[in-house]
Amino acid sequence: MAGTGFAKGHEIAAAVARGEVGARDVVEDALAVIKSRDRALNAFTDVTAERARVRADALDSDRAAGKPVGPLAGVPFAVKNLFDVAGLSTRAGSKINRDLPPARHDQPLIEKLEAAGAILVGALNMGEYAYDFTGENAHDGASRNPHDVTRMSGGSSGGSGSAVAGGLVPLALGSDTNGSIRVPSSFCGIFGLKPTYGRLSRARSFPFVDSLDHLGPFARCTRDLALSYDAMQGHDPADAGSAKRPVEPSLPHLARGIDRLRIAVAGGYFRKGAFPEAIQAIEHVARALNVSREIQLPEAQRARAAAYVITTTEGAALHLDRLRQRAHDFDPATRDRLIAGAMIPSSLVMKAQKFRRWYREQVLALFADVDVILAPATPCVAPAIGQETFMLDGVEMPVRPNIGIYTQPISFIGLPVVAVPVPLKPLPIGVQIIAAPWREDIALRVAQYLEDMGAVVAPRPPLN
């Protein structure tokens, strides 16, 4: 159990529950791994060591007293630094937010995970204000890909991807507006869940685009995604976007396999611009699931365009006063996009929101005849840190905005997605398993099936 940091969360929880290892030992191990490996990965911006020790000791006392410990007992986890953590200023990847007073309360998902026995060990690096797909950050430095530290972790939940892929923690939380869970999952070769829009509370987290923001977990296996997701569910009136739905546990359905599930691969737009590795990965997953059917999502390119317009304009509105007063303190890459977003006519934004309702109806109609849609998570494996352009469909395009071409049309209408890692060499790449709204259980089932077959796995990175 001790030593390498690659133990799965559910394995740790089982060992703690059986008394084979104490939560304090698990936490000390995690802190030691973070200390030794994070210099190379730059995943963490804060390590909450004392808090973690106190919680671990309390859990060990509870266990010794015969009290029940939760399903995530002793599991160390970390959160993207846009989550409120009591006692820390909620940085959101920025310099400006460091001036905020410390948060008074933890974000609700942290509270729920800790109620399940998990133990917060720190806050993670991210692209400034979440307007990022690379994991680079002008203030805190880039989070690095554990499979090749010269390459991007992906973003904006870059530290979350690095930390889990690098074996620093088995579980991390991030956010996804247009791809910020799925992109780091793809580049770093781990599992990520972007739930249905409104499923998990976003209260007490620093926002980006209220229309599109989701929060969700990263892990090294499907079971840990399911365990953490189930622990975090529940309506929260403090988040206006929180759906009034009961908790719908996914864990009981995880081992049901894929019998009678109708699965298709997204064609058309989702094939354009794909590098060979993205095609290889999607075909690998389709073969493993015995899927030959293709499905077309109508107007996916327009959906991506509409998501882009909504993102840049809502983001600009959020930051308008900061842009007026402290433009120099922004990451230049974020600053100029937000300034541009402030200058877009509102008529285009309204049209984008109207198109969104139309597109949602069209795609939901597809789910009458299909249960799961497969699509690449990213067009390519992780580019080099600092790489500015790549060839997309024979045309040289900027890397930053185009990493999310396959993720954006899906999060645009809030569909649940599990990103699964295909262990290609030399670098992994992800595939999106997309289900109908509120059917995270189906996406997780498919991921578990693929994992059980050995078709998808979070590969271990080389360790120095």
Added chain:
Amino acid sequence: MSKDGLTETWISASAALLGLPIESAWLPSIRANVEVTFRLGQLVDDFPLPDEAEPAPVFEA
């Protein structure tokens, strides 16, 4: 006026009207982003929707 000229005028006027201080060194990047967003906005704008089409977010009183 050329399209480039129009975009620069747009940026300059918008910045002034919104009270956004912009440095000249930032202009090429801001312009590139404005151009991309207008191009993608055009894609959305081109899609025919009836007058009755409602936006995705619906307010509840």
